[in-house]
Ligand SMILES: Nc1ncnc2c1ncn2[C@@H]1O[C@H](COP(=O)(O)OP(=O)(O)OP(=O)(O)O)[C@@H](O)[C@H]1O
């Protein structure tokens with residue numbers, strides 16, 4: 001669901017997350033897709049906050065560093081936005097032709113979007129069309145945010161080709177990697193550093209999406225408070241480093257407490273979905289994002305939602321040269337790269 005797309009090759013996937021910039025490039029061959037490039041550059045806290053770019057120079061430097069170290073030649077890049085400046089809504093419009101819809105979209109969309117229509121980039125996708133009405137998936141993103149991402153790519157000497165939304169990029173990665181599951185009703189949940197996004201999908205259609213401002217940073221901040229350490233130290237403790245200075249059972253308790261909060265937010269969203277679709281049952285929940293690595297989180301979500309939880313492997317159906325990408329590296333990167341893979345699948 002690109003918000004902005006030029007006219008076919010595969011894009012360079014650039015995922016600007018709040019904890020790191022990730023770069024993914026795929027190559028299409030006889031047997032499917034192959035990983036050509038896969039790398040990330042960490043960002044210090046405050047540079048990207050809930051997906052708003054606070055320090056463009058830092059992000060541009062990170063991106064340029066990745067481009068040169070990875071010897072990237074593909075200039076056509078796809079990025080994704082997310083968070084509270086992005087609205088995805090399923091709406092019902094009176095039946096109209098594609099041309100009428102194009103013309104009327106801003107007027108029709110006005111009442112569904114909490115921002116001024118002139119301040120957003122609008123896009124849509126017709127889900128179904130009846131005799132009198134049609135179901136449309138509306139996507140609106142604050143123009144400022146989209147412009148910032150476009151400017152960022154240009155400054156890094158890339159050509160902005162696609163501006164996507166995280167949930168749709170992840171959905172694309174899921175559909176490529178789990179083709180046997182695409183007929184099932186599943187929830188895709190990305191838990192990053194600052195944002196958690198949920199997308200309930202079936203047969204290639206997104207039925208419900210929601211972004212919530214919760215993620216890995218909350219674990220880190222709670223550790224920071226408990227032990228009176230810096231964010232960086234707390235982040236280390238979370239990842240199992242420098243544990244000799246702290247009580248490990250206390251750390252476990254904090255992690256579990258935050259995991260319960262995260263699972264409650266997931267359960268609330270899924271309950272909301274179930275209230276709208278009472279006869280549909282979610283078969284599985286696929287977890288992605290760096291914070292999906294938090295120990296015991298999967299079990300806690302499963303316990304709370306009563307839905308089987310599985311990690312989404314965005315490399316499931318991709319091939320890679322083992323001399324370039326070791327199985328260990330791919331395993332380590334898998335939770336971080338779903339958005340990047342989804343973006344790298346976009347045709348430009
Ligand atoms: N092994 C691990 N255990 C716990 N947390 C981890 C682990 N590895 C990474 N994380 C956490 O995952 C988060 C980063 O994940 P990810 O790269 O998906 O986020 P992001 O895309 O940068 O953020 P966002 O999408 O929210 O802007 C960080 O909070 C990091 O601490």
Ligand SMILES: [Mg+2]
Nearest residue numbers: 017018192339
């Ligand atoms: Mg992310």
